[in-house]
Amino acid sequence: MCCRGIVNKKNGDKPACCKTQAYDAVKQVCCKGFLDKRHDGDTKCCGNQTYAQCKFMCCNGNIEPRKGLVPKCCGQEGYDAATKMCCKGNIFKRLGAKPKCCNDTMIDVSKKLCCDGIVRPKLGTNSKCCGSKRYDALTQLCCNGTMRNKVGEDPKCCGSKLYDATERVCCDGKLSKANGAQPKCCDMKAYDSAYQLCCEGRVRNMKGAMSKCCGRDAYDVAHFQCCEGRIEKREGARPFCCGRNAYDEAKSICCNGRLRNLKNVIVPLCCGNVLIDETESLCCENITVAKKGNSSACCGAEQYDRVSEICCEGVVNKQVGSKPMCCGNNVYDAAAELCCLGQVQGRIGKDPHCCGSSSYDAVSHMCCDGVVQHRFGLEPMCCEFTSFDAATHMCCVDEVVQKAEMVRPSCCRREIYDEVNSICCRGDLFPRAGIETKCCADVAYDNAKSLCCSGFLFNRTGVDPRCCDGDTYDVATHVCCNGLVKANVGVGETKCCGPYPYNADTELCCDGRVQPQVSVNTGCCGCKSFDASKYMCCSGVIRKMEGKAPACCSTRMYDEKMFECCNGILKKRP
Incomplete structure (x- = not known):
């Protein structure tokens, strides 16, 4: 095989390239151009080294042992996230009721605050952060990083300023006096929304019970209407706008x-x-034309009489015959003529049809790819541009061939043959050796004696020979795992776990790793097996069943009758 321009001898059952070197992917692993031994299906790469995923983990190119119930990485070091925390590369033991990271250290948020990465002790239950400082949220407010003492009935922030919302309104950072019962902002001004409107940044007094905005002005909907930003008097019972003018649709x-x-x-x-x-009048392509009669209609920009004339693709023609119709922009009599691809042709015979731009009688002729041919024989058919009798001949590609005396005539490219005596394999004829003669790519073979696997022939050996990728195996003694032939394991049923065979009576496959069956109710937890009648799998961790109603809460086991699980946290039932 060719590995980056260098020829190598194929190695093992599953040959592959590791840079310029060939290797067996079943026995070895290639990690960034370096070869290492594959221990099992759990072998992974960490930089240019290998590790077993069930026992170790890769932390930024460093192999670390899996620690505790929830193994995680903190930089290049491994830790148990169930009992510890990682804060910017530093590992801390979980302490307090609510541990949390503050920059590169750990704090208990029930006792301390993290203000812009600076640890501050809490002064009480209402302590909060204002930038890097702390404040009492009961008596103070944080306004854009500035602490203000609360004053008034409804203290709020307006930028970095404090104000009483019962007396003033904050409009885009500017304080204004609160006017009326329903104060709102219009641009940077305050207004009473109970009696006023904000029209494109302008405060306008309401006009009538049903006021709306029309541009920058207010109007009474009951008596006026807005037409493209201009206020117009309502016209009639059904008022509409025509541009900037109002009108009554009835007039x-x-x-x-x-x-x-x-x-x-x-x-x-x-x-x-x-x-x-x-x-x-008529409107023909936006041109006004005076009507000549009640049967007048438009044909493009022209007027025509629908009784004596016909419009064909914008051209006016005189009606002809008993059944005038259009053929392109011309007129024809459909009772005596045909329209064939835009050309008028005369009706021929008892069953007139079109063949391309020509007409023919379907009783005596037929259309073969746009060419009119004579219809003859018991089973008239087309072979490209030629007609033939399918009862005595066959169409092989584009040639008409006589069937002669054949039981099951068929075509092999342009040659006719009898399927009883011969077989066609990719355009080449072969004599049949028996009733099980088949094709293997471009060669004929006897399926009773040979086996065709991926286009290659093999002698049938064993009790039940089968194909495995480009090889053969006997189902009685071997198994095919990921395209590789492997010997059966033990006396029971052999199955595959990725490329590895295992005894399904005594073992099972857990995440690509063969594991022993430890009981009748053996199950998988990640890449390990466990007794499902005594244990449970809690987020990849095997736990022994406890209590009358055992259940999992994240990686922990608990009794549902005594505790409840809320977002991964156990709480005792009242």
Whole structure:
């Protein structure tokens, strides 16, 4: 095999490259170009070294033993997160009711504060941080990093200033006097929202019970309407806007932003920005045309009579025959003619059809890829551009071949053959050696004597020979694991655990690692096996069952009748 431009001899059952060197991936591991021995399916890389994942962990390129119930890394060092904490590379023992990191040290937040990375002792239950300082939240407020003593009925912050929200309003960092019962902000000004509106940053007094904004002004919805930022008087029962003008839909119509009067118009219609009466005029491509009669209609920008004329793709034609229809932009009589790909052709015979741009009689002829051919024989069919009788001939690719006296005629490329005596393998003919003759890639073989695996032939040996990738094995003595042939293990059923075989009667596969069955109820916990009738798996940790109702709380075991688990914390039931 070729490894980065260097030819190597294939090594082992699963050959692979480690930089320029070949190795067996079943027995070895390649870690950043360095080869090491593979101990089991649990072997992993840590930099250029290997380790067993069930016993060790990789901490920033350093191999550390798994410690405690919840093993984690703190820089290059391992620790048990159930009993310790990592604060910026420093490991501390968990102390107090609520341990937490403050910069590179650990504190109990029930007793201390962490203010911008600085540890401060709590002065009481209401102690909080204001930047790097502490304050009493009961008597003070933190306003943008500045501590202020609370004053007034409803003290709040406005930037770094303190104010009483019952007397003043904070608008974009600026304090204003609170006006009215419902004070709000309009830009940087305060207003009473019970009687005023904020219209595009301007305070306006409400006008009427139903006031709204129209641009920067307020208006009464009951008597006025807003048309593109301009206040207009409401017109009629159904007021609408036409641009910046208001109008009554019962008296006027809006045509492309122009108001038109509906007086003396029976059937109004807009033609561009012009109003027309549909009983007198037509609108043909936004051009007004006077009607010549009741049967007038538009054909593009032109007028035509629907009784005597026909519109074909924007062209006016005189109607012809008893059944006038369009063929492209031309007219034809569908009772006597056909439209074949945009060309008018005469109807031929009893069953006229189109074949491309030509017409033919389907009783005596047929269409083969756009070419008209004679229909003949008992089973007329097409072979590309040629017709033939399928009862006596066959179409092999693009050639018509006579069947002769064959039981099961078939095609092998352009050659005809009898499937009873021969077999076609990728375009080549072979004589049948028996009823189980099959193809293996481009070669014929007897399936009773040989086995085809990934395009390669093997002699059938053993009780029940099968394929394993590009090799063979006997199911009675071996098993195929990840494309590798392995000998059966023990007297029971052999199964695969990744590339490794195991006895399913006495062992089981846990996360790619073979483990012993320790009881009738053996289960897996990560890469280890355990007795599920006596133990439980709690987040990857095996725990002995305790109490009448054993359950897991994160990695710990507890009795549900005595305790309850809330977000990984155990609390005694009242």
